[in-house]
Amino acid sequence: MTLSQISRQMAAKAIKPDTAAHKWHVFKDIREARELIGATDRGLAILNALLTFHPETTLAGDAELVVWPSNEQLMARANGMPATTLRRHLAVLVDCGLIIRRDSPNGKRFARKGRSGEIEQAYGFDLSPIVARAEEFKDLAEAVRDEKKAFRVAKEQLTLLRRDIVKLIDVGIEERVPGNWGRVQQSYQAIVGRLPRSAPRQTVEEVCMDLHGLCSEIRDVLESFAKTQNLDANESHFGRHIQNSNPDSISESEYSFGKEDEAGGNAAETDNVRSLPRRDLPLGIVLDACPEIRELAQGGVIRHWRDLLAAAEVARPMLGISPSAWREACEVIGEQHAAITLAGIYQRAGQINNAGGYLRSLTDRARDGKFSTWPMVMALLRAKLDAQKAADTLDRGRSNDAAEAGDRLQVSDSLLKSLQRPKSR
Template sequence: MQLASSGGRRLRHAALAARELALDAGRTVTRKELSAAARDAAKALELRNGPRSVLSELVACWGEQEWERLLVWPSNDYLMSRTGLSERAVRYAFRVLIDQQLIVPKESPNGKRFAVKDLAGEIVDAFGFDLTPVYARRGEWAERLIEQKQVREARKRAFDEITIARRAAQEALSALAEHYPDLDRSDLEDRLRTLKAHTPLRVSKAMPLDALDEWKDLRTLCEKAFFDAGNGGKECRHTNNNNGSPSESCNKGFPKKAEAVRPTEQTSEHLSPELILEACPTLSDFGQPVRDLADIVSAGRYLRASLGAHESAWAEAVEDIGTVRTAIAVIYTLQLYEDDLAKHGGESRIKNPGGYYRALVRMIKSGKLDLGVELLAMRRRRMM
C-alpha cells in the first residue's frame, strides 16, 4: 500500500491482529496496572532501549478513562523531549511496537493525533495509539518470563558444569605433569586448548549442551589417564612415584605392626577399636583384623598413602599428637573423603585429602577438634 497523502502509515498485519484484542467487559485499567504490563512485555520481548522508552512514555500518557480501548495521543515532539530520541528513532520505535502487537495506531482523517471532545468539553474519543494489546496480553508476558527464567537457569547450570569439568580436567593434567612427567599427554592438552577456544562465553545466549558433553568426556579421559598411570595398568595400587607407598609391592602382603603403642598413649573408651570400626567402615581396606590399638596404628600407617599424604606428614603428626591419634586421624580423614564421594556422586568436595589430613592434625593439636566426639557423631549418623 502507498502512504496516504494525509500522513497515514502503511497497513501491517500485526496491527490488524492486535486490534482483535480487547479488555474484559466493564474492566477498568489503572496507569499502575498498565505500566506493570508494559514492563513485563518489554522484558518478555527483550525490547531495545528506544522502543522500551517510547512504550513507557505512551503508558505514562494514559489518563485512566473508562473507555473500551486504552487510547493515548502524544505528539512526536512530546515523545522526543521525554525520551531524548530523534524523530526518526521515535518513528522506528512505533514500527517495532506495532510489529510486536503492543500498540495499534488509530488514524485520524488528517493523520494527526488528538482528542475528540463533546459539547461539554469532555474527552470522549481520541486518535493516536491504542495500548489495549499491552494489557490484554499480560498472561502471555507472565508465561514468557517464566520460560525465560527457566532457560537462564538451565544455561547457568550448564556453564557451571562446564566450569567444574574444565577445572577437573586441568587438575588431572597438572597432576599427570607433576607425578608422571614422562607420560605423553599432548593429545589431551591439544583437546583442552581446542575446547577452551570453541566453548561459548557465559555472556552469550547460546545453550552450551554440546560443549558440556565434550568437557565431560575430556574430564573422564584425563582422570582415567591419571588413574591408570597411578595403577601402572594393574588392578591394585601402583608403588612407583607414590608418596611413601605402604608396601613394597601389591602382592607382598601387609606391613608388620607399626611402632609400639606407648603406655602414655593408651586412649579412653571413646577412641576404642570397636568405636573406630563402627564409625569408619573404610578400615576394611586394611585387609587385616583390627583387635587392638596396635592394629589401629598399623591400619593408619598402611592407609596413609591412600590420602596422598607424604611419610613426613605421618612423622610430624606423631610428634604433635602421638602415634594412636595420628593413625585414627588418617582413618577418620579417609572415611570423610569416601563418604563425601558417595554423597556427591563420585565427586568429593575434599580436593586434597593429604592437605585436609594435615589441617585436621593441626586442629587436634590445638584442641579445636576432639576425635572422640567426631567419631561418636560419625557412628551416630551411620546408624540412623
C-alpha cells in the same frame, strides 16, 4: 496495514470488560522479553513515555486506553529523541503489536470531549494490547528468565570443568602417572577451541558434555594409578622394593642382553642365543620369559600386545623410570619392543638398582645397533630352564603332581635345542 496487525486489533477488541493489568508490571515483562517480542531499546523508551500519558496505573478492559501526545511531547519524555528516530521506532512498536494506531481523518492526534467532559472519541495510540497480551508477555518473560538461568548454570559448569581438567592434567604430569598427557592437553584445547567469543547456550552445553567425558576419563586413569600405588605400598602384594641408587648394578648375564654388536650378524657372533632369526617375538614367549609382568595387567591376564603396553605403563613408575626415558625408548626401538624390554627389567628388578639408568643404557645400545629384545628374552628363558633343571635334580626321586607339571615352562623342541647349545668362549 498487515494481517498480523489486523489479528492483534481483533484480539484487542475482544478484551473482557473485567480484564485489568498493572501497566508497569506488564512493561517490566515486555522489557525482559523484548528480544522475543522484537522490540528495540529506543522503542521501549517510547512505550514507557506513552504509558506515562495514561493517568491510571491499572489499565482496565472497559476504560479508554488511547493516548494522544504530540511528537514534541513524546520527544521530550523520551529524553530528546530525534523526530526521525521517534517515527521509526513508533512503527516498530506497531509491528510488534504493543500499540495500535488510531488515526484521525487529518492524521492529527487529539480527543473529542462531550458536554459532560467525557472523552467521546480519541485519535492517537491505543494501549489495549498491553492489557490483551499481559499474560502472554508474562509467559515470555518467564521463558527468558529460565533461559538466562540455564545459560548461567551452563557457563558455571563450563568454568568448573575447565578448572578441574587443568588441575587433573597437572597432577598426572607432576605425579608421573602413565599416559600421553600431551595428547590429553591437545584434546582439551581442541574441545575448548570450539567455543566462539559469544557462544549460545546450546554450544556451551555441548562443549560441557565433551569436557565432562574427558574429565571422567582422566579421573579413571588417576584413580586406577592411585589404587596401584596403594597396592605397591602394601609390599606384601609385590614382595619387592625397587631401590634407586647411583651406580648401575648390571651382572654378567645382564650385559648379555645387549653388550655385543648384533647389527652385523657376522661369523664372529658365537652366542647361540644371538644367532636366532631377526623377527618379532611371539607374545607367548615374552610372557614365559617375563611372567611377573602379569601381576600388573588388569585381571592378571595379558592376551594382546596392548595389554602388555598397559602393564608396562603401570610398571614404569614403580621401577622409578622417568617419562622421558620411557619416551626415548619407545622412539628408538618402538612401543612394542620397549614394553618387552621393560617387562624384562621388571622380571629382574631385584638385581637392578637403577632401572631408569639401565633402560637408558639399553636405549643407547639399541640406537647403535647393539641391542635387541630377542637375546634378552632368550637369556631369561635360559635362566628359567636352568632353574628348572636344578629343581629337577633336587626333586629327583619324587613324583611331580599335576600342579607342578602345569607350572613348568613349555618351549618347542627347536627352541629348547637352541637354548641348550653350549656357548663358545
